[in-house]
Amino acid sequence: MVLDPKTSFSISTSSGVPIYRQIMDQIKIHIASGRLKENDFLPSVRQIAKELEVNPMTVSKAYSLLETAGRIETVRGQGMRVRSVEGAATPLQDRNEQIAPLLKEIIGKAKQISLSKEELIDTIRTLWEDQQ
Amino acid sequence: MRSPFLKIVQLYWQNMGFRLLFLALVLSAAVSKIAYHIGFLVYAEEFFNLMFVVMLWLAFHLGIVIKRQFAQYQSSVFPRYRLYHLAGMVCVYLIVIGLSVLWGQGMILDLPWLPHQSMAGVWGSCLLASLIVIGVGYFSTGRVVLYGYCLLLVLSAFGAQITDIYREFPFLVFVPFCFWAAGLVFFLWRLSHLNEESFEYPYLLSWPPQASSGWQGRPAGAKDPCFEKAVRPCSGRKYFECATVWCRIRHWKNSDGEGPKLIWSMAWAVLAIYVLTFFEVSWMSDWLKNVYGNFLIFVVTPLVLVTVSYYKRLIFWGYDVVRPVSRSRYMKDHIVSVCLEAFWYWVLTVLVLGVVPSLVFYVDALAWPQFWGFFVLSGSLLFLTLAVVVSMVASESTVSFIVNAGLLSGIVAVLFGVSAEMTVQSYILCCWACLASGLIFIKRGYHAWCEKEYV
Amino acid sequence: MNVPIIECRDVKKAFGKKEILSGLSLDIPKGSVFGLLGKNGAGKTTLIKLLVGLLKPDAGALSVLGEMPWRFSDEAKERFGYVPQREKLYPWLTVRQLIDYAGSFYRHWNEGLVDELVRQWRLNNHEKIGVLSEGEAQKVAIILALAHEPELLILDEPVASLDPLARREFLKTILHSVADRQCTVFFSTHITSDLERVADHVALINESRVSFCGELDDLKERVKRIRLPGQKLSPGQLQMDGVLACEETQGGLVLTVYDHRGEVIQSFHNRFGQGVQVEHLNLEEIFLEMSR
Numbered sequence: 001m002v003l004d005p006k007t008s009f010s011i012s013t014s015s016g017v018p019i020y021r022q023i024m025d026q027i028k029i030h031i032a033s034g035r036l037k038e039n040d041f042l043p044s045v046r047q048i049a050k051e052l053e054v055n056p057m058t059v060s061k062a063y064s065l066l067e068t069a070g071r072i073e074t075v076r077g078q079g080m081r082v083r084s085v086e087g088a089a090t091p092l093q094d095r096n097e098q099i100a101p102l103l104k105e106i107i108g109k110a111k112q113i114s115l116s117k118e119e120l121i122d123t124i125r126t127l128w129e130d131q132q
Numbered sequence: 133m134r135s136p137f138l139k140i141v142q143l144y145w146q147n148m149g150f151r152l153l154f155l156a157l158v159l160s161a162a163v164s165k166i167a168y169h170i171g172f173l174v175y176a177e178e179f180f181n182l183m184f185v186v187m188l189w190l191a192f193h194l195g196i197v198i199k200r201q202f203a204q205y206q207s208s209v210f211p212r213y214r215l216y217h218l219a220g221m222v223c224v225y226l227i228v229i230g231l232s233v234l235w236g237q238g239m240i241l242d243l244p245w246l247p248h249q250s251m252a253g254v255w256g257s258c259l260l261a262s263l264i265v266i267g268v269g270y271f272s273t274g275r276v277v278l279y280g281y282c283l284l285l286v287l288s289a290f291g292a293q294i295t296d297i298y299r300e301f302p303f304l305v306f307v308p309f310c311f312w313a314a315g316l317v318f319f320l321w322r323l324s325h326l327n328e329e330s331f332e333y334p335y336l337l338s339w340p341p342q343a344s345s346g347w348q349g350r351p352a353g354a355k356d357p358c359f360e361k362a363v364r365p366c367s368g369r370k371y372f373e374c375a376t377v378w379c380r381i382r383h384w385k386n387s388d389g390e391g392p393k394l395i396w397s398m399a400w401a402v403l404a405i406y407v408l409t410f411f412e413v414s415w416m417s418d419w420l421k422n423v424y425g426n427f428l429i430f431v432v433t434p435l436v437l438v439t440v441s442y443y444k445r446l447i448f449w450g451y452d453v454v455r456p457v458s459r460s461r462y463m464k465d466h467i468v469s470v471c472l473e474a475f476w477y478w479v480l481t482v483l484v485l486g487v488v489p490s491l492v493f494y495v496d497a498l499a500w501p502q503f504w505g506f507f508v509l510s511g512s513l514l515f516l517t518l519a520v521v522v523s524m525v526a527s528e529s530t531v532s533f534i535v536n537a538g539l540l541s542g543i544v545a546v547l548f549g550v551s552a553e554m555t556v557q558s559y560i561l562c563c564w565a566c567l568a569s570g571l572i573f574i575k576r577g578y579h580a581w582c583e584k585e586y587v
Numbered sequence: 588m589n590v591p592i593i594e595c596r597d598v599k600k601a602f603g604k605k606e607i608l609s610g611l612s613l614d615i616p617k618g619s620v621f622g623l624l625g626k627n628g629a630g631k632t633t634l635i636k637l638l639v640g641l642l643k644p645d646a647g648a649l650s651v652l653g654e655m656p657w658r659f660s661d662e663a664k665e666r667f668g669y670v671p672q673r674e675k676l677y678p679w680l681t682v683r684q685l686i687d688y689a690g691s692f693y694r695h696w697n698e699g700l701v702d703e704l705v706r707q708w709r710l711n712n713h714e715k716i717g718v719l720s721e722g723e724a725q726k727v728a729i730i731l732a733l734a735h736e737p738e739l740l741i742l743d744e745p746v747a748s749l750d751p752l753a754r755r756e757f758l759k760t761i762l763h764s765v766a767d768r769q770c771t772v773f774f775s776t777h778i779t780s781d782l783e784r785v786a787d788h789v790a791l792i793n794e795s796r797v798s799f800c801g802e803l804d805d806l807k808e809r810v811k812r813i814r815l816p817g818q819k820l821s822p823g824q825l826q827m828d829g830v831l832a833c834e835e836t837q838g839g840l841v842l843t844v845y846d847h848r849g850e851v852i853q854s855f856h857n858r859f860g861q862g863v864q865v866e867h868l869n870l871e872e873i874f875l876e877m878s879r
Contacts, residue, residue: 013783016867018804046766053759055620056766057787061804108864112816112838371692372661387677387688451674454639455692456664586641587602 003036005043005051019054023062025098031071031082032095042072042080136212140201140220147197153190157228160186161235183235188284190228191262195269202326203336214324222320225266229259253298256308263315271335279401371457380461381469387448388441398437402484409489423486423497423506427548430486430510434477435517442470446525450586463581467522467574474518475511482507505559512566513547516540519570523577526584592617592739592771593638598647600633607633609795610647615773615788620765622782622803623775624874625792631775632672634792635743638773639669652739665693667739668732670725672747678717682710682727686734693735701734707756721748729757733764740764742774746781754778758785779870789870793878803870809847810873813855814864815840831876843868843876 008030011022030036045063049056063080066072072080110120144150164179201207201217261284268280298305326333374380445466453459486507490497497503520540524533547562554562593615600608607630615621625631636642637649640656649656654663676685682705690696705712708726716724725748732740740761746754762785764770776782782789783803790800799806810831816839829851831843844851855863868876 013780014869014871016807016869016872018807018867019783020804049762049766053755053762053784055762055785055787057620058804105864108816108862111862369691370694372694383691386691387680387685448677450641451671451676453641454664454669455689456661457692458659458661583643585643586636 003030003040003043005048008035009048009052011052011054019058020062020065023048023059024066027062027066028071029098032098036082038082038084040082041075041078042082044079136216137219137223140216141223143201143220144197144224147193149193150190150197153186153193154228156186157183157190157231161231165235187228187232187262188265191265192269192272194224194228195266196272198266198323199270199272199336202323203333208327218320218323221323229262232258253305253308254295256305256312257294259312260308260315263312263319267315267319271332276335377465377468380465381472384445384465384469388445398433423490426485427506427510428544430478430481430507431514431517431544433481434474434514435521437477438470438474438518439521441473442466453586459582463578467578467581470522471515471518471574474514478511478514482510501556502554502559505554505556505563508563509547509554509559509566512563512570513544516566516570516573517544519573519577523573523580526577526580590617591615592652593773594648594650595634595638596648598634598637598649599645600630600637600642601645606795608637611792611795611797613790613797613800615771617771618765618769619788620761620772620786621774621788621790622786623773623790623792624777624779624782624870625775626878629792630795631792632743635741635773635775639667639741665695665735666737667741668735668737670728670732670740670742670745672743673721674728676716676724676727679715681713681715682719683712685716685727686730689731690734696735700736701730704730704733704760708753722750722753725749726753726757733760736764736770738770740770740772740774742772744775744777746776746778754781761785779874783870791874791877798877806873807867807870810843810845810868810876811852812866812868812872813842813844813852814838814866815842815855815859816862816864818859818862832879845877 009023009026011019013019015022027036027042036042042063045056045059048059052059063072067074067080071083073083075081107120115123160179160183164176164183167173167179168176198221201221202214207213207217265280265284268276322330322332369383371380371383374383452462487498490503517540520536524536527533591614593613595611595613598608598611599606611630611634613634623631623634633642637644638651638656640659643657651659652663652666654660677688680688686701690698690701704726708730710723710726716727719727725745729742729745732742746757749757758781761772765772786803788801789803789806791798818840819835829844829846831845833840833842835841844855846852852863852865
């Protein structure tokens with residue numbers, strides 16, 4: 001098992017986001033960041049449910065939705081495996097998808113306080129350099 | 133600001149039981165006094181007896197209302213709580229005493245054989261008795277009530293003898309007054325210091341069961357009589373393995389606590405009566421010899437014993453009903469169990485207080501069919517009373533409760549009056565009537581219990 | 588297709604003149620962990636007592652494990668476990684005596700599970716029930732319901748008296764039962780964070796009726812908060828379909844919407860373009876909004 005369920009996943013029950021969504025997002029992040037490589041096996045439903053103390057049905061819902069989206073596949077007798085990235089969205093597209101909601105919020109806020117596009121990009125550039 | 137003192141007196145008035153008893157007291161006192169002044173002395177005496185009984189119940193109830201006021205956290209946390217409540221309690225007590233004094237005014241109680249001091253002595257004894265009954269209500273655990281009941285039963289038979297004592301030894305008149313005053317002061321002192329560490333606190337909360345819901349029984353060294361009894365260990369056999377109803381009844385008894393031991397407390401009272409009779413202490417021997425005068429004892433004693441031991445189970449009925457036992461079987465088991473236990477207590481009572489004394493004092497009586505007819509009648513009346521009680525507790529309609537209770541009291545009163553002098557045929561007839569109506573009530577009660585909701 | 592293990596159709600129950608439930612309908616699928624949410628006095632305990640056979644419905648149809656609860660057979664009673672809200676257990680029995688006594692009525696009684704739970708929850712076998720604290724008494728009641736490994740667990744505010752650690756342990760035990768044995772769990776609670784963690788279905792009782800019954804995730808998808816910065820309140824907006832609440836704040840408008848098919852949010856996007864901010868709500872906030 002490449003991924004340790006105890007340290008790789010964390011969920012918040014009081015955020016509005018449904019738990020299955022949070023699990024799905026985190027798996028996607030792991031795939032995008034390379035922690036989960038092609039043909040790696042994911043922890044079993046019961047293992048994750050036990051560690052996170054959530055309903056196993058929630059975890060299996062996350063898995064089946066990922067399977068439908070083509071990101072993972074079932075291997076009989078062995079569990080769920082990360083699919084080859086061929087038929088799936090490219091990593092870049094994926095990562096852009098991740099960041100889009102946050103960016104939308106930032107843009108909305110910027111418009112609220114009457115910050116122009118150029119000013120915003122400048123601010124981002126400055127902060128990016130500061131953080132290096 | 134409305135005086136808290138008035139609110140406390142209102143507290144007594146708002147307690148339905150207290151209100152009804154108080155009104156009954158006023159009514160019976162009034163009727164008795166009016167009857168006396170008009171000249172119907174017989175009615176005056178009847179209503180005086182009623183007034184006396186009501187007074188006893190009122191005192192008992194007063195004890196319960198008092199403990200509810202003091203055995204709770206508010207008495208230690210609210211400011212001046214105890215002061216106002218003690219004042220209110222003394223006030224209510226004095227009102228009730230004042231009522232009886234008022235009743236006594238203008239009544240010619242100076243009978244030639246009853247000198248003034250004796251009357252004062254009787255007053256003193258009554259006051260002392262009232263304090264004792266309040267105390268019994270205050271504690272009101274099973275055993276205390278039973279002992280109190282036995283004591284009063286024994287004492288009530290010897291009213292005449294007590295007045296004799298006061299006539300012979302006039303200085304004894306002050307004794308009950310002194311005891312009463314001391315007892316009252318002690319009681320007031322105790323109430324003003326009552327807290328969860330007092331030794332009597334667990335007794336105050338042990339009944340009714342709702343009272344103990346907030347208390348955990350953990351204060352240092354506090355013991356609750358309810359918790360002390362050993363319970364017979366579960367035999368390990370499953371309920372559904374029981375084939376006969378006896379076996380099932382024994383199974384339900386696995387969860388019993390204190391119940392069966394109560395009867396041994398009664399045994400002490402009986403032993404005392406026997407000892408006194410044996411030593412020919414003058415007034416005692418009459419009581420035991422006159423078996424025919426004790427008809428009510430044979431009906432009421434088993435009933436009281438059975439009620440006390442099954443009352444607890446009734447509280448946990450809702451808990452048991454969810455177990456994999458159908459309601460009809462549960463009800464059948466318990467109705468049979470109640471009837472059996474009542475029968476067993478009745479046999480014991482008849483043997484101990486009826487047959488054995490007759491064996492000792494008047495053996496010939498045992499050959500009379502009337503003798504046995506008398507006892508069998510008491511048994512069938514007991515069955516009828518039990519059946520009515522079972523049926524009444526199931527239904528929740530107040531009207532049917534009052535109607536049934538009234539009818540039953542009427543029947544008992546009539547039978548009590550004639551029980552000593554019936555022919556054998558009338559005994560047999562009455563027994564059959566009682567048994568048949570008892571069966572009808574039991575069936576009604578069984579159906580009512582099966583359909584009863586647990587709210 | 589999941590056959591519901593509990594079915595209620597138009598159930599009515601009144602106590603005297605006070606109507607507690609008026610035409611309540613509910614379906615609880617087999618194998619689900621079903622949570623019941625409602626205000627105090629909404630009728631949760633009454634509904635549960637109806638399901639367990641302690642009360643009889645005035646009207647409507649109830650079916651639990653295929654039978655009418657008021658007339659449960661012994662076999663049906665063996666298949667479910669019930670934990671009441673605040674029941675007095677026999678105070679003079681010890682913990683062990685009470686457990687043995689309860690166990691004597693069930694054909695199947697897992698002694699190993701009982702010992703395990705007693706050990707895990709640090710109960711003393713020889714302590715009298717009457718001296719236990721509320722939380723410990725609640726734990727004993729829960730053990731009694733779990734020990735015969737029922738198909739259906741019905742719990743009335745089971746964790747109300749438990750501290751957070753005991754609550755977590757209890758929820759873990761529930762999840763074990765669900766995972767191992769396909770047990771259905773139905774419980775009422777106030778603690779929404781527990782529900783969010785373990786429940787997959789939820790029902791909200793409001794004004795004696797069910798205002799939502801279905802998957803928890805669906806509920807969370809449908810109820811959303813919309814922020815419209817810079818907008819002012821206008822009467823027309825309040826009448827829009829699906830809007831549960833509308834509030835004017837410093838920054839603009841804040842609305843809560845119930846969006847069954849995504850249409851409501853779409854119409855907001857159409858109307859207000861990029862200025863629409865959509866937020867998820869957690870169960871507590873959803874419950875508050877839907878109980879207004």
